[in-house]
Amino acid sequence: MAEPAIDDFYAVIPAGGIGSRLWPLSRADAPKFLHDLTGSGQTLLRDTWDRLAPLSGEDRIAVVTGRAHRAAVERELPGVPDHNVFLESEPRDSSAAIGLAAAILVRREPDVIIGSFAADHVIRQTRQFDFAVRQAVAVARAGYICTIGIQPSEPSVGFGYVKQADELIVDGAPEAYTVERFVEKPDLDTAKAYFLDRAYLWNAGMFITRADVLLAELAVNEPELHAGLLELAEAWDDRALRGPAVDRIWPGLKKIAIDYSVAEPAAEKGRLAVIPGHFDWDDVGDFASLSKLNSSGGRNELAILGEDARVLSDASSGIVVSQTKRVISLIGVRDIVVVDTPDALLVTTSENAQRVKGVVDALKLTGRGDVL
Amino acid sequence: MAEPAIDDFYAVIPAGGIGSRLWPLSRADAPKFLHDLTGSGQTLLRDTWDRLAPLSGEDRIAVVTGRAHRAAVERELPGVPDHNVFLESEPRDSSAAIGLAAAILVRREPDVIIGSFAADHVIRQTRQFDFAVRQAVAVARAGYICTIGIQPSEPSVGFGYVKQADELIVDGAPEAYTVERFVEKPDLDTAKAYFLDRAYLWNAGMFITRADVLLAELAVNEPELHAGLLELAEAWDDRALRGPAVDRIWPGLKKIAIDYSVAEPAAEKGRLAVIPGHFDWDDVGDFASLSKLNSSGGRNELAILGEDARVLSDASSGIVVSQTKRVISLIGVRDIVVVDTPDALLVTTSENAQRVKGVVDALKLTGRGDVL
Numbered sequence: 001m002a003e004p005a006i007d008d009f010y011a012v013i014p015a016g017g018i019g020s021r022l023w024p025l026s027r028a029d030a031p032k033f034l035h036d037l038t039g040s041g042q043t044l045l046r047d048t049w050d051r052l053a054p055l056s057g058e059d060r061i062a063v064v065t066g067r068a069h070r071a072a073v074e075r076e077l078p079g080v081p082d083h084n085v086f087l088e089s090e091p092r093d094s095s096a097a098i099g100l101a102a103a104i105l106v107r108r109e110p111d112v113i114i115g116s117f118a119a120d121h122v123i124r125q126t127r128q129f130d131f132a133v134r135q136a137v138a139v140a141r142a143g144y145i146c147t148i149g150i151q152p153s154e155p156s157v158g159f160g161y162v163k164q165a166d167e168l169i170v171d172g173a174p175e176a177y178t179v180e181r182f183v184e185k186p187d188l189d190t191a192k193a194y195f196l197d198r199a200y201l202w203n204a205g206m207f208i209t210r211a212d213v214l215l216a217e218l219a220v221n222e223p224e225l226h227a228g229l230l231e232l233a234e235a236w237d238d239r240a241l242r243g244p245a246v247d248r249i250w251p252g253l254k255k256i257a258i259d260y261s262v263a264e265p266a267a268e269k270g271r272l273a274v275i276p277g278h279f280d281w282d283d284v285g286d287f288a289s290l291s292k293l294n295s296s297g298g299r300n301e302l303a304i305l306g307e308d309a310r311v312l313s314d315a316s317s318g319i320v321v322s323q324t325k326r327v328i329s330l331i332g333v334r335d336i337v338v339v340d341t342p343d344a345l346l347v348t349t350s351e352n353a354q355r356v357k358g359v360v361d362a363l364k365l366t367g368r369g370d371v372l
Numbered sequence: 373m374a375e376p377a378i379d380d381f382y383a384v385i386p387a388g389g390i391g392s393r394l395w396p397l398s399r400a401d402a403p404k405f406l407h408d409l410t411g412s413g414q415t416l417l418r419d420t421w422d423r424l425a426p427l428s429g430e431d432r433i434a435v436v437t438g439r440a441h442r443a444a445v446e447r448e449l450p451g452v453p454d455h456n457v458f459l460e461s462e463p464r465d466s467s468a469a470i471g472l473a474a475a476i477l478v479r480r481e482p483d484v485i486i487g488s489f490a491a492d493h494v495i496r497q498t499r500q501f502d503f504a505v506r507q508a509v510a511v512a513r514a515g516y517i518c519t520i521g522i523q524p525s526e527p528s529v530g531f532g533y534v535k536q537a538d539e540l541i542v543d544g545a546p547e548a549y550t551v552e553r554f555v556e557k558p559d560l561d562t563a564k565a566y567f568l569d570r571a572y573l574w575n576a577g578m579f580i581t582r583a584d585v586l587l588a589e590l591a592v593n594e595p596e597l598h599a600g601l602l603e604l605a606e607a608w609d610d611r612a613l614r615g616p617a618v619d620r621i622w623p624g625l626k627k628i629a630i631d632y633s634v635a636e637p638a639a640e641k642g643r644l645a646v647i648p649g650h651f652d653w654d655d656v657g658d659f660a661s662l663s664k665l666n667s668s669g670g671r672n673e674l675a676i677l678g679e680d681a682r683v684l685s686d687a688s689s690g691i692v693v694s695q696t697k698r699v700i701s702l703i704g705v706r707d708i709v710v711v712d713t714p715d716a717l718l719v720t721t722s723e724n725a726q727r728v729k730g731v732v733d734a735l736k737l738t739g740r741g742d743v744l
Contacts, residue, residue: 024699314727328717329396332723332727333708333720338717340717348703355703359684
């Protein structure tokens with residue numbers, strides 16, 4: 001029998017970010033979280049929702065997203081209450097997005113514990129994910145800001161790391177640790193050393209905390225941002241006041257990742273905790289990771305994404321993403337990445353997957369933004 | 373001042389053959405000869421016509437092509453007289469195509485000398501081509517069947533070879549030789565040996581001969597085919613008789629290349645001559661050769677074919693053929709071949725270019741002939 005939802009817990013899904021390294025699949029009007037990248041038959045956003053609903057209850061999931069994505073979000077998540085969709089007039093990074101949710105929710109429920117989880121990550125082994133979140137909520141209830149760090153499955157240079165320190169004794173959280181520090185994406189030698197040293201976990205951007213604790217940390221480190229968010233939250237649940245407040249305040253908020261505004265300062269003060277997550281996690285940052293995610297691990301495998309894909313492969317491996325009904329024929333190309341969309345085609349290799357963002361920048365510069 | 377057209381000379385352009393190794397660019401309804409593969413701004417068929425018109429005169433070029441291509445041929449060659457377009461009801465190989473032209477033309481002019489030149493080859497250095505043809509006509513006038521063999525520019529395994537033997541003394545043909553034998557496409561070691569031995573020339577499929585001499589050779593080696601062609605030719609210039617004769621006779625004609633029905637037997641009897649051609653020639657047999665043809669020779673070059681091509685390349689080389697208005701982005705792919713058409717996409721490498729035909733066969737077998 002499934003465990004009941006967690007008391008006082010609210011899930012927050014920041015659904016922003018285009019995923020430029022997945023161009024031309026991901027676009028301004030079709031960001032990463034609105035794609036099915038796993039062949040599950042539904043979008044990553046919907047997968048995220050399905051994962052969180054048993055933990056918080058369907059009525060207690062808030063989505064922070066751009067105004068342009070409102071219709072798509074409501075279509076994907078028919079169960080989301082209207083008052084839990086927080087619309088940004090423009091992207092202002094994660095401190096503003098998560099801080100806004102915290103400020104709104106704490107006015108509704110002073111003791112609320114929020115957990116923020118990106119809309120476009122892939123997680124398998126839901127049971128282990130559940131267990132980690134339940135522990136993290138127990139730690140948050142004790143006044144800590146808690147993250148879930150992923151036990152690395154390989155020496156990745158694509159993620160930041162969280163270094164765990166001492167065991168933290170909290171009821172209901174047998175695996176809690178304090179965090180010594182955050183580390184940016186390392187070079188390969190460093191990543192290999194981290195991989196052997198079990199204390200380094202991947203920073204998956206999951207934060208679980210009392211909303212008031214998060215806001216207090218933000219007040220110290222980013223007082224102006226904090227003040228703006230409180231002012232916004234005060235107006236939020238009054239329909240007449242909300243729109244003008246967003247237009248007035250939101251565009252002036254500082255753009256800063258929550259890692260810098262909240263998590264790292266909290267770590268320095270010993271107020272940040274971590275639960276090691278023993279589940280498969282991927283942020284699907286580029287086509288190399290998308291390719292790996294959709295293969296069973298064989299070197300000579302060709303992964304195919306796309307409902308109507310008509311692919312003919314001869315001695316080829318890598319990934320094909322097909323968004324058209326065209327016949328796609330590959331002959332003797334290894335570790336290839338082919339992304340076929342109605343107005344743009346990308347051909348590259350897994351090795352070059354990180355360079356896709358450069359193409360997006362070049363398209364902007366050369367006046368071909370119509371395909372972005 | 374340009375030399376006058378050659379007396380008694382008629383040019384014949386067999387415009388058949390889809391060019392399967394150039395799929396999905398070449399198709400049943402858009403064969404190789406109807407494409408601009410050199411960036412010249414016109415089709416290979418038109419290039420061929422322009423090359424031959426000064427030698428034969430515009431009124432003396434016959435085109436042998438499929439009924440399906442009649443409109444395209446007339447559009448490309450507005451100067452071709454209606455009575456010089458010989459339509460096949462279905463492809464029956466080169467002996468039938470060239471033999472039909474010979475049989476029709478010899479009835480109109482008993483002394484006619486025909487020269488047959490494929491519609492889909494690329495030739496540069498027209499002055500040298502002219503000189504070779506004029507010599508070949510002189511040799512043909514003396515009763516020989518004459519071919520033009522191309523001085524190899526590299527040890528190619530993609531072409532057959534003609535081995536020249538003794539000097540042949542004919543007025544107006546200072547470079548004529550008899551032919552010792554024909555050789556099929558060799559392996560690389562053999563090709564290297566041929567390249568060093570200057571007596572081996574590429575077989576470019578050009579034959580220049582009196583029409584009656586060609587027909588006499590055919591009568592000996594393929595009497596049934598010969599009889600069928602004579603019967604067809606007899607009906608040809610009577611509009612009422614032509615159609616029924618084609619429908620009755622053409623589908624039963626033996627499919628055989630003119631190399632086997634005429635040229636090789638003639639070589640054995642010492643009746644085949646060759647003029648070495650000192651010009652750039654390519655049959656554009658696959659995308660590797662198309663790529664080379666459209667680059668200036670640099671290893672790191674990316675050739676782009678297509679009027680509306682919108683290509684963005686980062687550290688890539690090879691060839692892109694664009695028949696759509698899509699943005700095509702290449703990152704870090706070397707010697708790549710990308711052919712982008714409205715209903716089919718091919719991604720391969722120069723090294724695998726010869727395997728494209730296999731894909732065409734596989735598409736047929738798997739019921740996807742709609743894109744062929």
